[in-house]
Amino acid sequence: MEEFYGKLAEILEVDQVNGNDVLEEFSEWDSLSALSVIAMIDAQYGVNLTATDLRGIDTAQNLFALVIQKKGV
Amino acid sequence: MNFTFSHRRLAGLLAIVPANEHSFMDEMANFNAPVGRSLKLKEVMGYDKHRIVDGPVCVSDLACFGLEHLFESGSLGRDDFDALLVVTESPDYFMPPTSNVIQGRLGLKHDLFCMDINQGCAGFLIGLIESFLLLEQPSVRKVVLINADVLSRKVSTKDRNSYPLIGDAASITILERSDDPAPIHANLKMDGTRCEALIIPAGGLRLPSSPETAVLEKDSEGNLRAKDNLRMDGTAVFNFVQVEVPPMIDELLAAAGTTAEAVEAFLFHQPNRFMLEKLADKMKVPYEKMPMNVVEHYGNSSGVTIPLAIVHNLSERIVKESILACLAGFGVGLTWSSMLLKLGPMDFCEMIEYK
Numbered sequence: 001m002e003e004f005y006g007k008l009a010e011i012l013e014v015d016q017v018n019g020n021d022v023l024e025e026f027s028e029w030d031s032l033s034a035l036s037v038i039a040m041i042d043a044q045y046g047v048n049l050t051a052t053d054l055r056g057i058d059t060a061q062n063l064f065a066l067v068i069q070k071k072g073v
Numbered sequence: 074m075n076f077t078f079s080h081r082r083l084a085g086l087l088a089i090v091p092a093n094e095h096s097f098m099d100e101m102a103n104f105n106a107p108v109g110r111s112l113k114l115k116e117v118m119g120y121d122k123h124r125i126v127d128g129p130v131c132v133s134d135l136a137c138f139g140l141e142h143l144f145e146s147g148s149l150g151r152d153d154f155d156a157l158l159v160v161t162e163s164p165d166y167f168m169p170p171t172s173n174v175i176q177g178r179l180g181l182k183h184d185l186f187c188m189d190i191n192q193g194c195a196g197f198l199i200g201l202i203e204s205f206l207l208l209e210q211p212s213v214r215k216v217v218l219i220n221a222d223v224l225s226r227k228v229s230t231k232d233r234n235s236y237p238l239i240g241d242a243a244s245i246t247i248l249e250r251s252d253d254p255a256p257i258h259a260n261l262k263m264d265g266t267r268c269e270a271l272i273i274p275a276g277g278l279r280l281p282s283s284p285e286t287a288v289l290e291k292d293s294e295g296n297l298r299a300k301d302n303l304r305m306d307g308t309a310v311f312n313f314v315q316v317e318v319p320p321m322i323d324e325l326l327a328a329a330g331t332t333a334e335a336v337e338a339f340l341f342h343q344p345n346r347f348m349l350e351k352l353a354d355k356m357k358v359p360y361e362k363m364p365m366n367v368v369e370h371y372g373n374s375s376g377v378t379i380p381l382a383i384v385h386n387l388s389e390r391i392v393k394e395s396i397l398a399c400l401a402g403f404g405v406g407l408t409w410s411s412m413l414l415k416l417g418p419m420d421f422c423e424m425i426e427y428k
Contacts, residue, residue: 028110032113042355054308
């Protein structure tokens with residue numbers, strides 16, 4: 001989980017991302033960072049998220065939970 | 074579905090790009106986005122320069138310019154080919170076919186199979202497959218395959234989602250029979266349920282162009298585009314490519330009984346650098362085997378990007394020697410297709426500028 005938040009922080013160009021942080025509140029959150037997040041999740045976890053999947057997600061921890069859930073399927 | 078061919082070759086390739094060059098740095102001011110994010114986009118996607126037609130230039134203009142060049146340089150005789158295929162999504166007219174327009178403008182013979190194919194980013198592959206099929210007929214000695222698009226004319230200049238990457242270009246490929254019995258493997262898949270991922274919503278008969286369809290509308294990211302403009306769902310296209318393309322290449326290589334290591338060049342459609350890097354990573358293909366530099370030099374010209382990748386990166390080698398290449402195109406339709414074949418030695422492989 002820490003590794004996941006670290007990767008998110010890299011993409012969003014911040015020092016740290018916490019589980020409760022709301023993705024849309026980051027100034028760097030846009031279609032480009034969303035695409036980078038989708039690519040990172042595919043590369044690291046082998047999970048393909050769609051834009052619709054992402055739209056339903058608010059916080060970093062909920063995103064991680066979705067990745068784990070999809071990976072388990 | 075799978076195809077196999079043999080005794081076919083690409084005899085020559087000419088790319089035609091507009092002389093008019095735009096740069097992302099100059100265009101940034103048109104976009105409704107912070108400069109920092111636009112610079113990030115430039116870095117990640119590899120946007121820089123792109124070739125855009127200057128004025129109301131049409132597909133037949135680029136094609137006639139290129140064919141005249143081949144006639145004058147002696148690379149192709151006016152009466153030496155029996156089929157003229159034009160693959161485009163930006164035809165001169167609804168009717169007649171652009172291939173007939175070209176035939177008429179150049180005064181080509183009546184014994185000529187002219188055909189337009191409405192295809193986009195997989196258009197080079199579709200064109201090759203059709204050309205190889207036509208060469209089954211003894212009366213078809215050579216096929217002239219033209220891939221051309223001037224889609225900049227259908228993209229909103231205020232759409233950061235599509236305008237920075239769009240490019241106009243044409244290519245002319247000469248296909249003929251050869252003595253080489255080595256099999257050429259190809260495959261192709263289509264999914265029309267996702268046809269709206271890449272679409273020009275208005276201008277056809279479903280939604281004719283009108284003053285309303287010309288009105289610029291703002292999307293959630295501040296991009297301005299009208300229904301008359303090209304609309305791309307970038308994230309959906311990215312997902313499609315990452316999910317469908319690697320298994321397609323695996324199937325192609327398996328059908329050919331070979332491995333990725335044996336392939337000398339992966340010449341893929343060039344949507345942007347980001348998507349190609351992710352594809353290469355996923356397929357474990359070294360970057361040096363997969364050119365990714367077409368968008369930064371010329372822009373994404375739909376079905377012409379594979380010819381541009383060949384001419385820009387391999388022209389000197391390919392007129393002298395043979396390269397085992399894996400081609401892949403993916404996009405509009407949605408359509409995805411790939412082919413494994415030996416490219417070269419070609420009689421010519423060059424690029425000219427349209428002025």
